[in-house]
Amino acid sequence: MIKLPGVYIEGVWQHGPQVLTVINPSNEQVLAEVAGGDAAAVERATLVARAAFVQWSTSSGPTRAAILRAIAEGVEARRERLVQLQASNNGKPLAEAHIDVDDVVATFRYYAELADNLGRDRSVALPSEDFVARVRREPCGVVGLIVPWNFPMVTTAWKLAPALAAGCCVVLKPSEITPLAELELAAIIAEAGLPDGVFNLVCGTGQAVGAPLAADPRIAKISFTGSNAVGVQVMQRAAQTIKGVSLELGGKSSLLVLDDADLELAVELACLGGFFNAGQMCSATSRVLVAQALYPAFIDALKARAEAIRVGEPFSGESEMGPLVNQAQYQRVQAHIAAGLQAGAQLLCGGSRPAELPCGYFVSPTVFTEVPLDSALWREEIFGPVLCVRAFATEAEALALANDTEFGLVASVLSRDLQAAERIANALQAGLVWINAPQVIFPQTAWGGYKQSSLGRELGPWGLSAFQEIKHVVRAV
Numbered sequence: 243m244i245k246l247p248g249v250y251i252e253g254v255w256q257h258g259p260q261v262l263t264v265i266n267p268s269n270e271q272v273l274a275e276v277a278g279g280d281a282a283a284v285e286r287a288t289l290v291a292r293a294a295f296v297q298w299s300t301s302s303g304p305t306r307a308a309i310l311r312a313i314a315e316g317v318e319a320r321r322e323r324l325v326q327l328q329a330s331n332n333g334k335p336l337a338e339a340h341i342d343v344d345d346v347v348a349t350f351r352y353y354a355e356l357a358d359n360l361g362r363d364r365s366v367a368l369p370s371e372d373f374v375a376r377v378r379r380e381p382c383g384v385v386g387l388i389v390p391w392n393f394p395m396v397t398t399a400w401k402l403a404p405a406l407a408a409g410c411c412v413v414l415k416p417s418e419i420t421p422l423a424e425l426e427l428a429a430i431i432a433e434a435g436l437p438d439g440v441f442n443l444v445c446g447t448g449q450a451v452g453a454p455l456a457a458d459p460r461i462a463k464i465s466f467t468g469s470n471a472v473g474v475q476v477m478q479r480a481a482q483t484i485k486g487v488s489l490e491l492g493g494k495s496s497l498l499v500l501d502d503a504d505l506e507l508a509v510e511l512a513c514l515g516g517f518f519n520a521g522q523m524c525s526a527t528s529r530v531l532v533a534q535a536l537y538p539a540f541i542d543a544l545k546a547r548a549e550a551i552r553v554g555e556p557f558s559g560e561s562e563m564g565p566l567v568n569q570a571q572y573q574r575v576q577a578h579i580a581a582g583l584q585a586g587a588q589l590l591c592g593g594s595r596p597a598e599l600p601c602g603y604f605v606s607p608t609v610f611t612e613v614p615l616d617s618a619l620w621r622e623e624i625f626g627p628v629l630c631v632r633a634f635a636t637e638a639e640a641l642a643l644a645n646d647t648e649f650g651l652v653a654s655v656l657s658r659d660l661q662a663a664e665r666i667a668n669a670l671q672a673g674l675v676w677i678n679a680p681q682v683i684f685p686q687t688a689w690g691g692y693k694q695s696s697l698g699r700e701l702g703p704w705g706l707s708a709f710q711e712i713k714h715v716v717r718a719v
């Protein structure tokens with residue numbers, strides 16, 4: 243049994259008191275035990291981070307940029323190891339695990355560029371000659387980063403890279419389900435030249451580590467990605483000391499297929515939007531809305547494609563879709579499928595474990611039609627490989643269906659009529675809309691959504707300013 247230290251404070255690895263059992267969801271075997279931390283470890287980490295903040299917060303942009311580039315290089319150098327960890331701990335097929343590593347590298351490089359160009363204070367034009375003013379941006383302090391299991395390392399990079407670029411010191415809490423990638427990332431960071439205490443990591447459960455982190459009065463800001471239920475708790479704890487809070491939460495996004503769309507592309511993107519990462523994506527376009535004229539042909543082609551998806555062991559190199567992350571998630575998804583059937587939805591394909599995979603948390607790509615609009619299947623985030631497909635008659639109806647949700651993270655539109663697609667993109671209540679494109683994410687474009695999907699934005703310059711305070715200095719002439 244591999245036993246790993248799960249606490250990294252002031253450049254020192256420690257074994258905490260909490261044992262986290264990490265499993266391989268493809269074969270249900272134990273991969274490692276991680277000795278995670280507790281409230282006392284969180285306190286030590288925040289104290290150390292506060293001490294390190296004095297110097298790191300005043301370091302130059304190019305100094306921070308050089309370290310961010312060294313982290314990017316370290317990630318590239320350990321690509322195969324990180325891919326292996328993502329495949330074994332998350333069950334991600336190798337191709338998907340490579341995409342995650344590419345994303346992490348691109349994110350650290352992008353924020354290195356922003357750190358290089360942090361710029362000087364800017365003067366502010368005033369309506370008086372008796373005063374001059376300047377504005378500067380300063381790091382907001384010690385920040386707590388809490389991340390989920392579905393894209394470990396990626397969601398971490400989206401927070402960690404801008405936080406370090408801004409000059410913040412960090413206490414990171416990975417998901418207790420998938421800590422292995424972050425432990426490797428911490429080892430890379432340890433070699434990148436970051437002063438001790440700037441980056442600290444405390445593995446552990448939400449109760450043992452996440453909750454005290456969100457409540458800690460020394461933390462200036464919590465950046466959280468996860469479920470809405472926990473997001474609310476984090477916000478409530480943070481409220482006690484008026485902490486800044488950024489939240490990236492759930493979704494129930496739509497893919498709209500207009501009647502002139504390329505059918506083959508539409509089917510491919512529907513499968514990617516629903517089954518990539520076994521559907522465990524906040525950005526899953528799990529509601530597929532198809533123009534009536536195209537609906538019969540689309541349904542036939544989607545069924546054929548979904549049934550042809552190769553589900554299996556991530557390391558095979560053949561698999562297009564891996565397992566769900568653990569038993570709890572497997573049971574949750576099965577319960578959603580059962581409730582959908584109960585509510586009267588029609589199962590087009592999938593709906594259960596592939597017969598040839600008796601072990602591991604595998605669920606076949608699943609498609610429902612005739613889904614009642616008031617059912618949980620239609621309204622709630624499922625976080626598994628489950629699509630709901632519905633026909634629409636008019637553009638107005640499609641928009642009304644897509645926007646009728648408490649979430650608003652992303653959307654996709656497919657049409658050869660670019661004017662119509664752009665018009666629909668503008669009318670969708672979502673933070674990111676793709677037109678005739680897969681869910682490509684650039685560090686330059688913001689991540690986050692409308693309504694209950696998010697509070698704030700990650701990536702782009704917005705991701706950096708989320709970790710900055712604004713200060714004006716006004717002087718009498």
Ligand code: NAD
Nearest residue numbers: 389390391416417447448452453468469472490491492524
């Ligand atoms: P989760 O909310 O259960 O856990 C997220 C993190 O919060 C974990 O590290 C967990 O240990 C921690 N946590 C749990 N209880 C806590 C508490 N009381 N206080 C502080 N921290 C606590 O979410 P999950 O199951 O790990 O991830 C799935 C969810 O994440 C989905 O709802 C998904 O939509 C969302 N998600 C959103 C985005 C986005 O960018 N919007 C990205 C990925 C995942």
